[in-house]
Amino acid sequence: MTPGETHVILSADLQILIAALAGLGYEVLGPTLADGAIVYDRITAVADLPRGWTDRQEAGRYRVERSGDDALFGYALGPRSWKHFLLPPEERLVEARRQADGLHFSTGTAAVKFAFLGARSCELHAIAIQDRVLRDGRFRDPSYDAHRRENFFVAVNCAVAGGTCFCVSMDTGPRARKGFDLALTELLSAGGELLVEIGSEKGAEILAQVPHRPAREDEISAADAITARTAANMGRELRTKGLKEALQANPEHPRWDEVAARCLSCANCTMVCPTCFCTTVEDQSDLAGESASRTRKWDSCFSLDFSYLHGGSVRNSPRARYRQWMTHKLANWIDQFSTSGCVGCGRCITWCPVGIDITAEAAAIAGGSAG
Numbered sequence: 001m002t003p004g005e006t007h008v009i010l011s012a013d014l015q016i017l018i019a020a021l022a023g024l025g026y027e028v029l030g031p032t033l034a035d036g037a038i039v040y041d042r043i044t045a046v047a048d049l050p051r052g053w054t055d056r057q058e059a060g061r062y063r064v065e066r067s068g069d070d071a072l073f074g075y076a077l078g079p080r081s082w083k084h085f086l087l088p089p090e091e092r093l094v095e096a097r098r099q100a101d102g103l104h105f106s107t108g109t110a111a112v113k114f115a116f117l118g119a120r121s122c123e124l125h126a127i128a129i130q131d132r133v134l135r136d137g138r139f140r141d142p143s144y145d146a147h148r149r150e151n152f153f154v155a156v157n158c159a160v161a162g163g164t165c166f167c168v169s170m171d172t173g174p175r176a177r178k179g180f181d182l183a184l185t186e187l188l189s190a191g192g193e194l195l196v197e198i199g200s201e202k203g204a205e206i207l208a209q210v211p212h213r214p215a216r217e218d219e220i221s222a223a224d225a226i227t228a229r230t231a232a233n234m235g236r237e238l239r240t241k242g243l244k245e246a247l248q249a250n251p252e253h254p255r256w257d258e259v260a261a262r263c264l265s266c267a268n269c270t271m272v273c274p275t276c277f278c279t280t281v282e283d284q285s286d287l288a289g290e291s292a293s294r295t296r297k298w299d300s301c302f303s304l305d306f307s308y309l310h311g312g313s314v315r316n317s318p319r320a321r322y323r324q325w326m327t328h329k330l331a332n333w334i335d336q337f338s339t340s341g342c343v344g345c346g347r348c349i350t351w352c353p354v355g356i357d358i359t360a361e362a363a364a365i366a367g368g369s370a371g
Contacts, residue, residue, distance in 0.1 A: 002204060005204075006197050007198070007212040007215055008212060008215050011193070016209065017206065017210050018043070018045065025113050027112055030043040030049060031050055031078065031117075039080045040078070040085075040118070052066060052074075053074070054066075054067035058235075059355035060351075060354060060355030073159070076158070076346075077120065077165075079347065079350075079351055081126065081347070082123055083277075086114075088147075090297045092107075092295050093294045097290065097291045098290045109147075113150040116152070119153050121174060121175060122170070124178070125179070128179055130275060131148065134277060153179060153181050154180070155182070156185075158173060159229075161233040163235040164350045166238050166344040169234070169239070172343045173344070180199040181198075181199050183199055187226075193219075236357070239363060244334055251327075257319060259356060265304075266302070269347075269351065269352055271298065272351045274343065275329075275341050276341075281297075283295075302325065307324075328341065330362060
């Protein structure tokens with residue numbers, strides 16, 4: 001077997017795949033149902049997957065419900081992205097302890113082999129963007145690099161378009177075309193079959209341990225039809241032509257005041273975004289002076305303290321902070337990293353408490369109508 005080949009496996013045999021990955025020392029992460037949402041977490045069995053569940057998403061609304069079928073991956077996206085594991089929300093960077101022979105230092109970053117089961121195409125693009133920022137640029141983040149060093153990706157091509165998805169606009173989905181070791185398309189046939197595309201030599205080695213057979217042409221066509229249908233049913237559209245220039249040329253557009261009147265500066269959009277990478281550090285020491293540590297935590301440009309300099313915050317209004325976020329995400333990010341900071345996952349729309357829609361705001365600034 002070689003990269004590019006397609007095969008078919010039974011959904012029940014995903015258990016063998018999970019066991020094979022665990023046997024190689026991978027910590028297997030995948031979608032599971034918890035607290036009324038489909039979230040990524042540690043899994044050990046096919047039974048952990050959200051079989052027969054789907055999600056319904058609109059601006060400011062999310063709920064899970066029974067799908068009426070037996071699909072394992074019949075949902076769009078939950079609130080937690082893979083960033084949760086590669087750039088953890090809270091991480092001890094260094095700790096110093098006083099001992100009899102002097103100070104001893106330890107770092108909190110331990111390399112873990114992660115296997116991501118159920119990664120969508122937009123999320124693979126998001127990880128590639130964070131790689132460019134945190135690993136492959138001039139200033140490499142050693143903690144991110146440690147988490148990212150040994151990963152295995154089992155992508156899943158989308159059979160469901162969420163109500164806030166717009167990956168087609170960003171050319172990031174719904175079909176995974178790169179960045180994976182194996183890519184699955186759930187055929188929902190009577191036998192519970194999955195089409196598997198091999199994306200790497202590692203993927204071929206793992207698939208060799210799972211019962212499989214070569215895919216027929218009609219099965220390949222059926223898989224193509226599934227992602228084509230998903231692409232035709234996007235919940236949103238972001239018109240990107242001329243958008244960068246429009247955002248950078250309109251810092252005083254009246255729409256900034258309108259959106260600021262709604263924005264709560266809660267930072268939900270940046271917390272669920274798979275590409276946002278802003279962090280802060282906190283230093284702590286005990287009262288006895290025996291230990292001290294530095295911890296990194298997620299932060300947000302929506303926080304008043306984030307842009308604080310001596311004398312006050314640079315962006316001291318919701319208007320300034322929302323403008324900074326959206327202009328950076330969709331325009332200035334391109335100047336910095338040669339790519340947009342958005343992959344069209346729609347999480348920022350779904351999880352905004354007041355339902356602010358980035359596609360509508362971008363259209364208003366650019367002088368068009370919402371998609």
